[in-house]
Amino acid sequence: MKHAAGRVVSPVLIGRAAELERLVAAAVAAPSVTVVEGEAGIGKSRLVAELAARPELAGRRLLKGGCGQVREPFPLGPIVEALRGRAADLKDATLSPVAGSLRALLPELGAVLPEPLPPLEDRAAERHRLFRGLADVLAALGPAVLVVEDLHWGDEQTVEFLGYLVGALPDALSVVLTYRGEEADAALRAVTARPPDPVGREHLVLRPLDVAATQALASAILDAEEVSAEFATHLCARSSGLPLAIQELLALLRSRGVLIRWEGGWARRALDELDVPAGVLASVQERVAGLPDRARAVIQAAAVLQLAVPAALLAEVAGLPDLEGLDAALDSGLLTERDGMVGFRHVLAAQAVYEGLPLGRRRSLHAGAAQAVRALRPVPLGQVAHHLRHAGRPAEWVAAAVTAAEHATTLGNDAEAARLLENLLRHADLEPVRRAELTIRLGWVALNVLRVPAIGELLAEAIHQDLPRRVRGELRLLLGLNIDVTRVDQLRIRQVFVDAVDDLEELPEYAAWAMVGLGVPTITDRPLDERMAWLERALDTLPADGDKGTRLLVLGKIAMVFAVVGDPRWSELTDRIVKETGGRPVGRQETVAYKSIGGTAMLTGHHRTALSLLEAALDSGRSSRASRADEFRLRLDVAMVRYLSGSWDALAQEIATLRDEYARRPAERIQLSSVAACLAAAPGRLGTAHDQLLDVIHEAHARGDGDILPLPVTMLLRLAAARGAAEPALAETAGAVTTWEAKDLWPVGVRAVPALAEAMLAAGRPDEAAELADRYEARLRGLDAPLAEPALAHARGLIDLAAGQWARAAGRFAAAAAAYGLVPAAYEEAQATEHAAACLFELGDPAAESTLERAITAYTRLDARWDLDRATRLGRRWGLRPVARVRPAESGEEHLTGLSARQVQVARLAAAGLTNQEIARQMFLSPKTVDKHLGMAMRKLGARSRTELAHHLTDRLADRTDT
Incomplete structure (x- = not known):
């Protein structure tokens, strides 16, 4: 005899009271963003459902959308879902003209949207306008709560839009996002990592239920006063505390009839009768097997579709002439219905049903699903391809997947296009030429995404087919x-x-382009003459009348290599590129040219030129909404040149943001980690910095990235010399030094010469220090190397200092400091100035005190506390009592001034004379946001002008330091 499943969902929320209160409080405190994080089956959706029923949300619109496991190239699906039925709510709203850009995305709102806007040529600019339009509509719907569920499955543009929205959240809008933490990448987490100051932030991490909560949940589901502690303990262990698993196990036990009432509670007939197959899978499959045939067909169709769909479409896929069977399927508790859309209550149950389908039945349902979803508007191309593949119809699958990938590329969703194409190439049987064509398409698309897939074997496989030479050549290049x-x-x-x-x-x-690859020192270990010959040949080969974008990109890469080896022709090529682009790159290839040159020119000491090129590319990219990958790389290089030049305000925060958001590629990760480790040393975290630097050096050395190595090597050696561990540090970094010297990266490597010399002297090896300086001077003669003059003077000054040649050393240090100042390299300038002061003290020169004061002032501005402590000790050794005006930690400044950390940063820069545009560029904010923070800071401090603001900050921070 079959037993009815009965209730399988708890009528009350169990074990989440505190989380619900925090969620409600955040949702009503608009603007706010809340994350609900937890594994599959933990109860994220239930918590959000409880939020919707709370009286505190009365008067607020609930805008809800969800992401599906089968992703779509059609972007912003969850946002579209949340807005699709809101035409009546927008009837009397005043929308800006930019909302007209949503007509194609949201035709259901056509009657209330402004007139359509003319298309833009730049795809990124079009996307930016679309984001603005969506934000405008969401603002008009306020007060509202936007809920996006299962964001771990979100497409790249949905994640990007949410980041844009959170950065400028309308005052009457709250955002609630749910995702599985184990499947959320750094880019998704970064959406809510650091919202602007006015935006509240809450992060709820749902944990499995303990035995007491499991006991309460079971009692609620079984409508009993209590279940036995023994029963609850075993149930909690079998379900791992997942509410969904608890529900499914109880439903199975009830359907088996093995649960009986006992003295007002529930108990098992025998403890071992609960020993059902592990996990939820078997329990769900057994429940489905006991349903009527039509209900079972509906549930199986829903498992294949994976997403919530209209009830009629579900019946069509199930092969039913009407909706008979749907009610029984819903009564089972496995499915849920909202606004006519039916889907599984939880993905775990859907997976359980799907895995239990025989192959023939599975294929038949996928074929029906492919046919049915074509009737949806817009057509979910990704779902069509997915279903055709699993229906066993390979030719149709290939065609559908290619169409979906093309659509994704058109919409700027390169990551989704790469995923679709890679999946196709790995699993489809394609004839050689067709495979080669799709592999080339994947190769180019893959280079545009942050996480470049390792598709080398796919490219190699295509190359080995019988192909036209030009096709094979393009594959080889890729x-x-x-x-x-x-x-x-x-x-x-x-x-x-x-x-x-x-x-x-x-x-x-x-x-x-391929010839340039043969000339790049980090790619090949061939001699410099051979590498330069390839670059010469590339210049001769590059046609003057070819594709402009590709030509400029290749010229930028040639200039990049010229710069890093000190060939002065890099400057001529750079001027040529800047002139041809009018100083403002347009399109990705021109941006890459600027980035290539700026990203290497900074390593050789051309800091100003590098910053100019990188900021031009970044500004151009922002105006056209460049891809996240391109913007990240440019922001990283700007952060790097700011570190190298000594512009450290808010730099640690920017580096932390970049690491959280985007550190996916090894090269970028190494660059980020280098700067982060160097900055860690500045406040005196020497042990932590040493370990981080050593890790970075080992990874960069293993990859052959000789151009980045001098930066972490320099800081590691300085730390080691200060800690009396110069000898082992020299041994640890010897391989890195050999790497950049073997690649002829002398203009880059000279940055580390002072630190190398200092460590050699500390290790008692003065002859090696002198030979080092002589070697670099000889190798750098005639090369374009801005760091050569100050670094070599600095190193020779250290050698003279160790020999007690105070006057000569002081002169060298002064010359080094002056030359560093011209680069500029403020941190190195301060070090040389400090060394000069030490020599002047030894000589009894009265200029020693003022020289040391300059170094202390520079270290204070940089917040380099380790160096500041050392310089202060130097003064005290000579009977002085220098005041170390260390910038207080941000938390101290907040307490002192009543400003937020971000307001303090903006106020500092404004007080220093920077315009709002300059502050926005330096802090990676919009000018509007800067103006808002600045206005708040001035009101809190009672300042009526920037001059008064500067006085207020100076007075308050000085008072804090003096006390």
């Missing part, structure tokens, strides 16, 4: 570029580029 980024199978890279050159005779721009 393989080389992919190896360069991923550093997988590096030993092959040189030969790959050589072979590409031979095959690309008909595509001279690409041939020149």
Whole structure:
């Protein structure tokens, strides 16, 4: 005899009272953003459902959308879902003209949207306008709560839009996001990591239920006063405390009839009768098997579809002539219905049903699903492809997947296009030419995403087919570029580029690009003359009348290599590129040219030129809403040049943000970690910084990234010398030094010469220090190397200092400081100035005190507390009592001034004379946001002008320091 399942959902929320109160409080305190994080089955959706029923939300619209496991190239699906039925609510709203850009995305709102806007040529600019339009509509719907569930499945543009929205959240809007923590990448977490100051932030992490909560939940589900403690303990262990698993196990036990009432509670007939198959899978499958045939067909169709769909479509996929069977399926508790859309209550149950389907039945349902979802508008192309694949119809699957990938690329969703194409190439049986075409498409798309997939074997497989030479050559070029980024199978890279050159005779721009690959020192270990010959050949090969974007990109890469080896022609090529682009790059290839040059020129000491190029590219990208990958790389390089030049205000925060958001590629991760470790040393966290620097050096050395190595090597050696551990540090960094010298990166490596000399002197090796300075001076002669003059003077000053040649050392240090100031390199300038003061004290020169004061002032501005302590001790040794005006930690400043950390940063920069535009650029904010923070700071401090603001800050912070 079959037993009815009965209630399988608790009528009350159990074990989440505190979380619900925090969620409600955040939702009503608009503007706010709340994350509900937890594993599958933990109860995220139930918590959000309880939020919707709370009286505190009366008068607020609940805008709800969810992400599906089968992703779509059609972007912003959850946001569209949340807004689709809101035409009546917007009837009397005043929307800005930019909302007209939503007509194609939300045709259901056509009657209330402004007139359509003319299309823009730039895809990124179009996307930015779309984001503005969505934000405008959401603001008009306020007061409201926007809920986006299962964001771990969200498409890239949905995540990007939410980041945009949180950054400028309307006052009457709260956002609630749910996702599985184990499936949430850094970009998703970054959406809510650091919202603007006016935006409240709450982060709820749902944990499994304990035995007491399991007991309460079971009692509520079974409508009993209490279940036995023994029963609850076993139930909690079998379900791992997941509410969904608890519900499913109880439903199964009830349907089996093995639960009986006993003295007002519930108990098991025998404890071992609960020993059902592990997990939820078997319990769900057994429940489904006991349902009527039509209800079972509906549930199976829902498991194949995975997403909530209209009830009629579900019946169509199930092969039913009407909706008979739907009620029984809903009564089972496995499915849920909202606004005519039916889907599984939880993905775990859907997966359980799906895995229990026989292959033939599964394929038949997928075929029906592919046909049915084509009737939806807009057509979910990704779902069509997914269902055709699993229906066993490969030819149709290939065509549908390619269409979906093309659509994704058109919409700027390169990550989704790459995923679709890679999946196709790994699993579809394609004829060689077609495979090659799709592999080339994947290769180019993959280079545009932050997480470049390791697709080297796919490229290599396509190359080995019988193909036209130009097709094979393009594949070889892409393989080389992919190896360069991923550093997988590096030993092959040189030969790959050589072979590409031979095959690309008909595509001279690409041939020149491959030649550049053979000239890049981090790619090949060939002698400098051979590398330079390839660059010369690339210049001769690059056609003057070819594709402008590709030509400028390749010229930028040639200039990049010239800069890093000190060939002065890099400047001529840079001027040529800037002139041809009018100082403002347009499109991704021109932006890459600016980034390539700026990202290497800074390493050789051309800090001002580098910053100018990088900021031009970043400003251009922002105005056209460049891809997240491109914006990240530019922001990273700007942060790097700010560190190198000594502009450290808010830099640690920017580096932390970049690491949280985007540190996915090894090269970028190393660069970020280098700056982060160097900054960690500044406040005196020497042990932590040492370990971080050593890790960075080992990783960069293993990858052959010689151009980044001098930065962490310099700081590691300075720390080691200060701690009396110079000898082991020299041994630890010897391989890194050999790497950049073997690659002829002398203009880059000279940055580390003072630290190397200092460590050698501390280790009692003065002859090696002198030989080091002589070697670099000889190798740098005639090269374009701005750091050569100050670094070599600094190193020779240290050698003289160790020998007691105070006057000569003081002169060298003064010359070094002056030359560092011209670069500029403020941190190194302060170090040379401090060393000069030490020499002047030894000489009894009265200028010693003022010289030391300059170093202390510089260290204070940089907040370099480790260096500041050392400089202060130097003064005290000579009978002085220098005041170390250390900038207070931000928390201290907040307490002192009543300002938030962000308001303090903005106020500092405004007081220093920067315009709102300059502050926005430096802090990566919008000018509007800067104006808001500045206005709040001035009101709190009672300042009526920037001059008064500067006086208020100076007085208050000085008072704090003096006390």
